[in-house]
Amino acid sequence: MKPTSTPWRDAALACALSAWTALAAGQTVEYRIMERRGQLSIPIPFGSTDTTNNILDLVVQARVTGVDLSNNEHWGLGAFGFNLVIVGEPDANGALRKSSISLPPAPTPPDNLTYPQQGPVYSPGGTPPGIVTYSSSFATGNTLRQHGLAAQFGYAAGISASLAGNINSNTGSFTNTPVNQEIGLITGRVAGTDLFNTPGVDVDPNRHWENNPSYDPLGDNDPLTNPSRRWVNNPNGVPDTYAGPLPPPNGPPNPIATVPPSAFAYFGEDEQYFDIFRFQYTTPVSTPRTLRFRLQNILAQVFSVLELGNGLWGGQNRTFPTASVVVTGLDIRIGDPQGACCFPNGTCGITAQPPCVSPGTWTLDSLTPTGG
Secondary structure, rough: OOOOOOOOOOHHHHHHOOOOOOOOOEEEEEEEEEOOOOOOOOOOOOOOOOOOOEEEEEEEEEEEEHHHHHHHHOEEEEEEEEEEEEOOOOHHHHEEEEEEEEEEOOOOOOOOOEEEHHHHHHOOOOOOOOOOOOOOOOOOOOOOOOOOHHHHEEHHHOOOOEEEEOOOOOOOOOOOOOOOEEEEEEEEEEEEEHHHHOOOOOOOOOEEEEEEOOOOOOOOOOOOOOOEEEEOOOOOOOOOOOOOOOOOOOOOOOOEEEHHHHHHOOHHHHHHOOEEEEEEEOOOOOEEEEEEEEEEEEEEEEEEEEEEEOOOOOOOEEEOHHHEEEOOEEEEEEOOOEEEEEOOOOOOOOOOOOOOOOOOOOOOOOOOOOOO
């Protein structure tokens, strides 16, 4: 693990991340790269299963640590930027793609929708229309806020599409190097509509079911006899946790709101890892080698409250020094013999020998637990 940080020069990024910067103390952002199916190596010849083939499904995760949970502190990742690199892996060796990460907003039901037609999506208790949640799919694509960059961090990329990550291409301050596989200028920020589409931030009472008065056969406005309801989808652009007056002349110049607890999981609060960027790498080249997945030119900002500044709600960011960023890369070996990595509790998995670390014990071509 190596702390690293490099100033970013891209003008659009600088604009998107310029607000609310001050020095923070005590919080650390930890990044790690993981293989989503648990594949730690690729055999030769390539296998045919999800954990032995030449298709790697990967994710960059983050969390904020150094938080005093006993004091009810809540710090989340407010903004980030990095280049994703497979060091020493030429562009010609394979293909990088962005993977499904966020579901599209749930659709808004039409008026006069009867109860049997509502179903799990439209009925109260389901995902409210307009709200974005995580996808469980491994599909690839290039739709902003659905592939690659998590939707709740889509504000900067909404300003400049180049900030959603560029695969092996030059853009802005990023120069592609053909000797490395790269996704450059991956940039996220918590702000605007993408903030409000995060579960729990701007829901009640602005998004709710109500009786549809234009379709009430009995005229009694009774939800039990009225066969139709309609969805009110009118978020007011203010966090539900803010109950004060609007900005001047009726309120403070920069209103502050707490982060709703239901949104913590989408910002890495309470020291829990969460997904911020998903991608896939496929290689047809069976030459034995190590794929070294790394993050470079890293930026990170954290926040503890939401603030309205310059007409935009977002995380009140705190920029902090280099030592407060920790990165764990990922190495995946191609071509090593496959065997069983078994642990004292009797669990085993197929992998090459290098990724099988203590307390596991590696045995060539065997699934017999041997302890360790």
